[in-house]
Amino acid sequence: MTASKKSKKDDQEIKQSNYISEGSEWSFALIEKYDEEIARIAKNFNLDTYPNQIEIISAEQMLDAYSSVGMPLGYHHWSFGKQFLQSEKGYKRGQMGLAYEIVINSNPCIAYLMEENTMMMQALVIAHAAYGHNSFFKGNYLFKTWTDADAIIDYLLFAKNYIAECEQRYGIEEVESFLDSCHAIMNYGVDRYKRPAPISPEEEQKRQQEREEHLQQQVNELWRTIPVSHDQDDHGPKSRFPEEPQENILYFFEKNAPLLAPWQREVLRIVRKIAQYFYPQRQTQVMNEGWASFWHYTIMNQLYEEKLVDEGFMIEFLKSHAGVIYQPPFDSKWYSGINPYTLGISMFQDIRRICEEPTDEDKEWFPEIAGSEWLETLDFAMRNFKDESFILQYLSPKVIRDLKLFAIKDDDKLEEYEVTGIHDEIGYRYVREQLSKQYNLSMKEPDIQIWDVNLRGDRSLILRHTPNNRVPLGDSTDEVLKHIHRLWGFDVHLYSVDNGITVEEYHCPPQPPADLII
């Protein structure tokens, strides 16, 4: 009798201590256990991920990782040192907490956990990064199109070694200032419409040598075939070079800049490749963070439902979660734009809600997804959009109301700001459109393209800026032009042309205004 009673009591105790961990200390065994459970839950939710490589690092190492802008292997450059000093200062003064995690879009997917984190934080980061971001990297069309998760680590290693070699051969200063120039137009290194086929790193290395030999010939060829007859001036239809305006300035220079040495073309290419690797991240911040946050929230709640974690764990989690997705209102002193975590998770949770408990409003706005299977709908949304189109497609009146979004217009021709839309019946569509536009990259990056090269004459390069809503170019434009001049080797002219009218022009070397003939 007593024996059976005792064993019953043991059963109860076992049930009570079903928790994976108690207390905030983590250990490798516990991380493994959590990872196992989280992987199981993620699989049940159909998350498709690259294998994970979870690395535990110290705070100092996290600072290091920061300054190399998320590249696990960066080449050396002073600007990374500046970034390091900046984050180090912020960290030491306690102005800034370190990010809990950094995750690298690679296969295997590398996620860094900081040793200072509590057990709860480690589990949160695993759910967020190793399953949330990871599945986004693997599934989203932009990442699939623009990045090679399999090859990136090897490529970065190749780049680092190559640049180090250049430094040895040509001097640190020479290489560093050349990199400065490449960095200045790094955001103009993507060809948005064409995409080169991925190649393996070994092949990359082999091709690099071939390129070096042939590229220079090619460039020489280009300049040689130009008729040298100076007197035969532009009569008849003038053929432009390039025939079509080029938005990928780095690529254009790599192939056509007349004076670059082979190693400089290779360095240009490296910067361009790395820019391309980061290109999808710049366009999917809301989606990527929203997706990862949605899943860490869902997975943590699942752990709790399965009684694998206790109340203390959940309270700590909810507190941290609330901090991450806090959106200060526009008039708060903490306001610095829309928090992508907040907007992203709000939208993904809202899509789930529309699938599971659609209201009449949802049925009217989203007839094709209201009442559908939420996992499939969410998966589709994650795979096929970027921030701009995602918002245009899925931002619902409910989210606009919840966040109390409003649009405001600042026109330098008017004395006042105008509120152009709020969270009401007439405003929903307008606010949604405006918010979507806000995530168009051209809002942050002026539209500048290579327009023409004066092949017959002084070899000068002509760039054209097409202003968006009359917004002019910023202060550092002349400085950027100096860098472009260094890359191109001959005069550089930049014209802002708005509706056929040249509104502003920049020249390097600077020209007296009288000389201008447009």
Place this chain on the structure above:
Amino acid sequence: MGISHIIDRRLNGKNKSAVNRERFLRRYRGHIKKAVTEAVGKRSITDIERGENISIPGKDLDEPTFRPGQGGMRETVNPGNRDFSSGDMLPKPQGEEGGGGVGDGQAGDSGEGLDEFVFQISQEEFLDFMFEDLELPNLIKKQLKDTSSYKYLRAGFANKGNPSKINVVRSLQKAYGRRIALTGKSRDKIKKLEIEILNFKPSNPEEDALLKELNEQLEKLKKRIKKIPWIDEFDLKFNQHIKQPVPSTSAVMFCLMDVSGSMTQLHKDIAKRFYILLYLFLKRNYKKIDVVFIRHHTSAKEVDEQEFFYSRETGGTIVSSALKLMDEVIKQRYPASDWNIYAAQASDGDNWNDDSPVCSKLLRENILPSVQYFSYIEITQLDHQMLWHEYEKVSAEFEECFAMQNIKTEADIYPVFRELFQRKPA
């Protein structure tokens, strides 16, 4: 789903950014040097050895990119609407740069970087910048050429060597071991025989004879053992040493100062800063540094630091008294073969006229031949006197190890220090 790979990277190197950080410092060394020079001027004397905040105007380290400027029309969406309705017109804040104000979260991006960029350099880096390009004259030469000082380092044991280096313990151990090895069998036999003899109770003559034989055997064995040498030549172990040249790592710094009535506290403060710079500089080059303070008016005295800088005396000035004392101290305590000797003399240039030639003679004949470097700073805004002119002659003769400079105000200290210890082209 593959199982995650969990890796502990904490013991991998940190400081991955060290190279980038150093690149940054190199790029902005002009800014940093300027800040360091200013800091040296401002800091209190005891406070020279710590890091410094370096501030660089943000615009100087901006990385230019194409970005939107001010102006034009922009429309943004913002959260947290309270009481706005569509069509509301709101006044723009006056006098604010550009399109700031309500709902301009984006424009903040481009405004960033105009502020000062402030960062810390460590004490080590501070001093490096402070002493950059400086080198103690002859320092390297001395280290290279001065092979006269050697250090003997133990390097295990050898089988051959000088009798004075016999390692007794090792040798006896070896001998003992050999003896045990060589006598093992005999000793076993002896033990057996002894037991046999002990138990042997002879009852008839034949047995008596047997006992005698056993005893003889025993004696024979004992003799054999005795024949084995107690110590043999090949037992001997010698301590082995290797001779290694050591650069002399000790330096002594002589601070000579005139404390006669004409030297005010201001003069002394200036001199003190100069000594501190010298001390810090030596500290970076030598492991051990002795400092000898010699103050003088009409007579010289070796004193402690406190007294050196702060006690007051009055009277005339006889500089040679200090030089004489210095020479004596060198001979007694700091032989030039063991010590790198540096001296810094500060004075306002006042000296009893007849004494100045004595000074230059002492320098030429006794002091300069044994010192690494002797620097003389004259703290005065007045015309130079006899002593300066005498020293100028010395300087011409001993370019290598004698230098003199005039300091007028505190701001001159650092430049003069640099001048004195300027890296000389080899």
